[in-house]
Amino acid sequence: AAIVPLGGGGPGKVGADELAAALAAAQGAPTIVILNAGDLNLGASDDFATLAPLAQAAGAWVHVDGAFGLWLNASPRLAHQVAGIELCDSWATDGHKWLNTPYDAGMAITRHGDALKASMRMTASYLTEGGETRDPMDYTPEWSRRARALPTLAALLELGRDGLADLIERCCAHALAIHDGIAALDGATSIARPVMNQGMIRFHDRSGTNITDAVIAAINASGEAFLSGTTWAGERTMRISVCNWQTNADDVRRTVAAAATALGALR
Structure with a gap:
């Protein structure tokens, strides 16, 4: 009941008027606006340059499902399709599609590191906290995972x-x-x-x-x-x-x- 589907911006896209109405109806409640980079059927991407500032002005967090479309930003010829995507708060994408890495090589990216750590970090008396070294336990709920990032790093370095x-x-x-x-x-x-x-x-x-x-x-x-x-x-x-x-x-x-x-x- 907390999920409000939006359209109005054309096939596979969110419209600015529809988003503004939904944000007004939320009446300041904690809100995440999920936009799309590369719709799974159409390949369409939302108008990030318009929608992200609109949502953020209302206090919402703007997340992008970029499983396919986030990678368009790497192409000078195709990047215009995701213009404004850098304005958003967080992005998710996959490595197993265009990078052809193992299936579970997903990536979550956010500009708000403190928010990520606050949501993921667990503390205990036997754990050491802080310091300059990046601690994986601050970024993922899986403490015993294998090094999934290595195939992705290898693919990017090779390409x-x-x-x-x-x-x-x-x-x-x-x-x-x-x-x-x-x-x-x-x-x-x-x-x-x-x-x-x-x-x-x-x-x-x-x-x-x-x-x-x-x-x-x-x-x-x-x-x-x-x-x-x-x-x-x-x-x-x-x-x-x-x-x-x-x-x-x-x-x-x-x-x-x-x-x-x-x-x-x-x-």
């Missing part, structure tokens, strides 16, 4: 700034090429053309029946690609997502060909 930007831009270009190739097929309808590495397409047979799940199953069974489904505007839709560093132009060609074969057989 470097330019390599990371290139990886992100390549994945976005491949997602767009897969979308455009499949969307051009007879019986395919574009639902969301990628603005980053996410896109959506819907399939119908000659009678107009939605056959999206069947097309997805046939593509996956071919072994040429793996695609997943989602529900958008009440109908099943195929979701395109590219984030593997090994994906290349031939993979794009083979994915489109597999979709053409599956769709042709089912129509």
